[in-house]
Amino acid sequence: MTEITVIGNCPKLITKEEIRAIVLSTITVMGYHGYYLKRPQEGVKVILGKMNLGKNKITEGNNAGVAWRGLGLFKVDIRKFRNKPGLTTILIHETIHLCANFSGSDEFIVSTLTDRLKESIIEIAEELASNTYKRAAYFAHSKKGMTYHRSEKNDCYNDEQWQNKKTTSGNKKQKGTK
Numbered sequence: 753m754t755e756i757t758v759i760g761n762c763p764k765l766i767t768k769e770e771i772r773a774i775v776l777s778t779i780t781v782m783g784y785h786g787y788y789l790k791r792p793q794e795g796v797k798v799i800l801g802k803m804n805l806g807k808n809k810i811t812e813g814n815n816a817g818v819a820w821r822g823l824g825l826f827k828v829d830i831r832k833f834r835n836k837p838g839l840t841t842i843l844i845h846e847t848i849h850l851c852a853n854f855s856g857s858d859e860f861i862v863s864t865l866t867d868r869l870k871e872s873i874i875e876i877a878e879e880l881a882s883n884t885y886k887r888a889a890y891f892a893h894s895k896k897g898m899t900y901h902r903s904e905k906n907d908c909y910n911d912e913q914w915q916n917k918k919t920t921s922g923n924k925k926q927k928g929t930k
């Protein structure tokens with residue numbers, strides 16, 4: 753799995769948990785379809801701030817975000833974003849750049865995929881971000897001296913793992929589709 757590090761001042765529009773969730777969900781959806789980070793073991797760095805990111809070759813305006821696939825890193829100029837959907841879009845767009853290079857018409861393909869994949873990405877991210885601290889508490893229980901932790905000679909299976917019968921349906925209907 754890929755560690756996501758958010759560096760810089762997190763804009764008030766969004767939490768760091770949501771940023772990590774959106775970036776990791778994008779990596780997950782891309783990876784599911786065979787498009788991977790160049791060096792997943794080194795993680796991804798998201799740098800947010802008020803910074804000039806140079807001129808955009810296509811629009812000739814200033815860049816809102818710039819990604820370096822080889823480095824697993826992207827930067828976002830937060831001054832460009834007044835609302836959360838816009839910021840969400842740039843996070844997905846730049847993360848897709850980290851996962852694939854479509855050469856020739858890279859920007860058209862990446863922005864199109866940003867639109868098409870957004871619904872799936874947000875659904876996964878929503879779950880990740882919503883229950884961050886509930887799950888973090890479970891992990892805390894696994895530490896030495898905490899409730900889940902057993903000595904090696906007292907190790908055993910917890911049959912509770914079979915109790916919840918939840919499973920995937922494989923065909924969950926998306927909003928807006930028939």
Ligand SMILES: [Zn+2]
Binds near residue numbers: 862
């Ligand atoms: Zn781009």
